[in-house]
Amino acid sequence: MPEGVSESTAGRWRRRLLDLLGRNLSVVVLVLLCLISSAATWREQNPITSRSGAAVARQVLVACQAPCSVLVVARDTEADRVFVQAIEEGLDAAGARIAGRVFGQPRDVRLELERIAGTGGSFDAIATHRIASEWGPVRTAGKPVFAPGSYYWPTFLTARNLLNVVNQNADIAIIALGMTLVILTAGIDLSVGSLLALAGVIAAVTAQEWFGGAAASPAGLLAAMLLGVAAAALGGLLSGTMVTAFRVPPFVATLGLMMLARGLALILAVGHQRRLVGGGAEGTPEAVRVDAAVFAWLGNGAVLGVPNPILLMLVLFVAAHLLMTRTMFGRYVYAVGGNVEAARLSGVPVTAVLLAVYCLCGAFAGLAGIVDASRFEGGRPNAGELYELQVIAAVVVGGASLAGGRGRIAGTLIGAMIIAVIQNGLNIAGVASYEQKVVFGALILAAVLLDRLQPKIASRRARMTRASTSTPVQ
Amino acid sequence: MLELRRISKSYPGVDALRAVSLAVGAGEVLGLVGENGAGKSTLIRIVSGAERPDGGRVGLEGEAVAFASPADARARGIAVIHQELSLVPQLSVRENLFLGAGWSRRGIVRRRWEEREARRLLGLLEMDIDPDTRCSELSLGARQAVEIAKALALEPRLLILDEPTAALSPREARALLREVRELARRGAAAIYISHRLEEIEAVADRVAVLRDGELVRSIDRRGPAGGDDGLAPLDRGELIEAMVGRSLSAEFPPRLPGAVGDARLEVRGLSAGRRVRDVSFDIRRGEILGLAGLVGAGRTDVARMIFGAAAPDRGEVRLDGTRLELRSPRQAIRNGICLLPEDRRGHGLVLSRSARANFALPNLDRFRRPGGVVDRRRERRAFGRWREQLDIRLARAGQRVATLSGGNQQKVVIAKWLERGARVVLCDEPTRGIDVGARYEIYEWIRRMASEGKAVLLISSELEEVLGMSDRVLVMHEGRIRGEIADPARADPAGVLRIAAGIGLPEEPSVA
Structure with missing residues (x-):
């Protein structure tokens, strides 16, 4: 902007807004996708939670004088139990009596009604949720039925669904971190899916055979998991060595490792099965099960309602972000990716940087493998197939350049989320899996295309700015 | 031929061109000079169809034109030789020369004809290159020459040369200037852009000076006062003054106080294949040692080996009496050696950062x-x-x-x-492609680094620069040091050039 040129306030704001949009295109895409998913999943919501349970209890107490006696009806699910517990706590506190409770199906309600009638008892009201209130025996019981009101809200935008979306894609996002480093150096790593499987299988097999299986101590299980991660990191180091010492193109080096690691994972799993049945018999490439609760905690547990894989993902993202923006190593990675010769002539230890990058990528894949094994309570030799492509898609959609030197960790997080949201949106919208592939592929192309168009958008913006602020030629 | 009337172009924050009017006639060479950012490149982009003007008119042979694309301009006989190289490194010289459309016979390559034509074009530039060499194996200078030959193959009506000699040796540059004059004699028009005023003097009929997007001076050298070539001599001081808008008392800053001390960097018997043969010299504390020579004489290789970026076959380097290992640039930097590389954008900087x-x-x-x-x-x-x-x-x-x-x-x-905080500074073509004002500042910093006791090696293909800046100059020819000039300020440039070109050299290295 030449000095002394005044610009209208509206023009300035428009320019700022365009600027912001242009610079954070992937964020805009993510928000748009969330809006679309929300609109497509605008449904009637029947919450079955402790909050709605307490609300039902209040309804009952308002309508019927204490001491009143209530029949509680719900299905036999985890959420229903939480719901029922809240109702009963609410009623108990007000001195109401629970005439009976049903966890099950309409038939169970009829049986309970018969039991109450048989014992000569009676009750004043039925407390239940929207679904069970539609059941025949509940409607025909001849007593007032209380259920929480329903409301309209996007299913996509419920805490449960959002946590679910992120949780299911945490492994992809974790691997995408390592992949971002590799892609920043203008490389590629195709072996991550196989390393994920190898890490999971090694953790499971060693947990079973060296650390005592179901009786393994937490320390033993941790050691098994670390062994899995270390193996994957070692795999990364191997491809790094191929790339640096022998100048093998990353695509080829990691393609080799991809097959090698997958084969190893299968051999280990089959070998373990064979030993399990006492040798001689056919081994099958099934998951190596680990029946220790501690082993499953990482993948299935939660802290303060947030699933562990999400927490792990967030911690790793923050760490990777700091690594790339605040440390010498991060600077070196960007320099090597931007111009390897200039980096070398500036004293950057190029070989060491590349080795570390591939090793880290392997380690991240290994961590994701541990999460996967823990989630499925066993190491699956076929886990992570085609993950490499999803991960690369996430990194590229997140704005990194395959030519190296350009990309950010935050961008990758958003890229991974974009891919997760697309998948989830398609699932909720009930799109069949073959069609999903088509939509998914097209959306990835569109996202990358948008990124490519960014310079053009920027130049159009510049032209617009000039048009609105043109100065007379002196 | 080409006429520009009141061309204006602005980018956000800059008015790159303000109502510039220029004309080039058939058979004429227009020299275009100006500091970086004066608007030369923008002007060229408009003439070659890469950019459209915001205002003004482009006329070609009396007809108003608006080029849709560079290809459109090319089809009308406008050829541009850019600063950036546009050759495919994996292809041979011949394949690159005839890469564009229109050379084949119904899609079938005319190999024989191409070979003949390639030799003819390279011969025009006095380049001794086998047309079947891969371009990746050529030196930067040779590649630039191929680029020029590629443009000449089109027999353009208007040839635009943007810093064409930046990577050429003096001999190649002279051949190029001759060829530009020859094209003009045959009726083509040319626009020649260069920071090297001696080239402008050698080639241009008229000179236009751009400053801050405006045409500030136009000098026509044809007329009664002309010399042998019918052209009046060019007052370079006047040109520089017009370019920078201020007067520079001298082209090089004065030597700063500070005594030259003991030998700081000792190079002994450095050799690498045929490129560098048995090179030995010392640089003392506070000394600027110039290294003159033609492109490909091995000067860059010497600097790269001292810096650990390339491995010598033989030889040793001592820094303040300690022998260096020459293993990697990282180690050299730790020892206090630094390099300003010749290829600034490719080797000196990470452009995306x-x-x-x-x-x-x-x-x-x-x-x-x-x-x-x-x-x-x-x-x-x-x-x-x-x-x-x-x-x-x-x-x-x-x-x-x-x-x-x-x-x-x-x-x-x-x-x-x-x-x-280096002890030794290796400067390889430190002012290539840099405008006059910034050049002077860079010279000042080179002087200052020397006055702080650093040992400075100054490699330059510009004789004036290497003679004007150095305390002592070594001349290399085909990998060997063939001459030393103890008092560069009073040296005869022609003599230096003869050594560099290997003319009349004895078998043994001489001391001039």
């Missing part, structure tokens, strides 16, 4: 906190200090270095080594 990040790259260990964390405050402060001292002009602190002018880019490279 900011000026500050480039500055910090070799200095990160100095801004380091425990755990390898970069202390960004210290980094910013150090960069701010050098930015101010070197007058590095940035629009924003985080501006990508790719968008800086050549002079500012070179200053970023200098800043990173100044922060490092």
Whole structure:
């Protein structure tokens, strides 16, 4: 902007807004996708939670004088139990009596009604949720039925669904971190899916055979998991060595490792099965099960309602972000990716940087493998197939350049989320899996295309700015 | 032939061209000079169809034209030789020359004809290149020559040359200038852009000076006062003054006080294949040692070997009496050796990163906190200090270095080594492609580094520069040092050139 040129306030704001949009295109895409998913999943919501349970209890107490006696009806699910517990706590506190409770199906309600009638008892009201209130025996019981009101809200935008979306894609996002480093150096790593499987299988097999299986101590299980991660990191180091010492193109080096690691994972799993049945018999490439609760905690547990894989993902993202923006190593990675010769002539230890990058990528894949094994309570030799492509898609959609030197960790997080949201949106919208592939592929192309168009958008913006602020030629 | 009337073009924040009117006639060579950012490149982009003017009219042979694309301009006989090389390195010279459309016979390559034609074109430039050599195996200078031959193959009506000799040896450059004159004699028009005023003097019928997007002077050299070639001599001082808008008392800053001390860098018997043969010399503390020679004489290889970027077959280098290992640039930097590489954009800078990040790259260990964390405050402060001292002009602190002018880019490279505090500074073509004003500033910094007791090696293909700046000059020819000039200020440039070209050299190295 030449000095002394005044610009209208509206023009300035428009320019700022365009600027912001242009610079954070992937964020805009993510928000748009969330809006679309929300609109497509605008449904009637029947919450079955402790909050709605307490609300039902209040309804009952308002309508019927204490001491009143209530029949509680719900299905036999985890959420229903939480719901029922809240109702009963609410009623108990007000001195109401629970005439009976049903966890099950309409038939169970009829049986309970018969039991109450048989014992000569009676009750004043039925407390239940929207679904069970539609059941025949509940409607025909001849007593007032209380259920929480329903409301309209996007299913996509419920805490449960959002946590679910992120949780299911945490492994992809974790691997995408390592992949971002590799892609920043203008490389590629195709072996991550196989390393994920190898890490999971090694953790499971060693947990079973060296650390005592179901009786393994937490320390033993941790050691098994670390062994899995270390193996994957070692795999990364191997491809790094191929790339640096022998100048093998990353695509080829990691393609080799991809097959090698997958084969190893299968051999280990089959070998373990064979030993399990006492040798001689056919081994099958099934998951190596680990029946220790501690082993499953990482993948299935939660802290303060947030699933562990999400927490792990967030911690790793923050760490990777700091690594790339605040440390010498991060600077070196960007320099090597931007111009390897200039980096070398500036004293950057190029070989060491590349080795570390591939090793880290392997380690991240290994961590994701541990999460996967823990989630499925066993190491699956076929886990992570085609993950490499999803991960690369996430990194590229997140704005990194395959030519190296350009990309950010935050961008990758958003890229991974974009891919997760697309998948989830398609699932909720009930799109069949073959069609999903088509939509998914097209959306990835569109996202990358948008990124490519960014310079053009920027130049159009510049032209617009000039048009609105043109100065007379002196 | 070509007529520009009141051409204007502005980019956000700059008026690149303001109502510039220019004309080139058939058979005429127009020299176009100006500092970087004066608007020369923008003008060329408009004439060659890469960019459209905001205002004004482009006329070609009396007819108003608006080129849709560079291909459109090319079809009308306008050929541009860019500063950037546009050759495919994996293809041979011949394949590159005839890469564009229109050379084949119904899609079938005419190999015989191409071979003949390639030899003819390369012969025009006095280039001794086998047309079947892969371009990746050629030196930068030879590649530039191929680029020029490629443009000549089109037999253009208007040839635009943008700094065409930046990577050429003097001999190649002279041949090119001759060919440009020859094209003009046959009726073509040419626009010749160069920072090298002696080339402009050799080739241009008229000279136009651009400054800050305006045409500030136009000099027609034809007329009664003409010399042998019918052209009046050019007053270079006047030209420079017009370009920078201020008068430069001398082209080179004076030597700063500070005695030349003991030998700081001792090079003994450095050899690498046929490129460098048995090179030995000393550079003393506070001395600027010039290394003259033609492109490909091995000067860059010598610098790269001292810096550890290339491995010698034989020879040793001592720094302050200690023998160096010459294993990697990293080690050289630790020992206090630094290099301003010839290919600034390819080897000196990470173009996708900011000026500050480039500055910090070799200095990160100095801004380091425990755990390898970069202390960004210290980094910013150090960069701010050098930015101010070197007058590095940035629009924003985080501006990508790719968008800086050549002079500012070179200053970023200098800043990173100044922060490092080197003992030996190897400057390989430090002012290539840099405008006159920034050039002078870079000379001043080279002088200052020497006066601080550093040993400076100055490699330059510009004789005036190497003679004007150095305390002592060595001349290389085909990998060997063939002459030493003890008093460059009073040396005869023609004599130096003869040694560099290998004319009349005895078998043994001589001392001039």
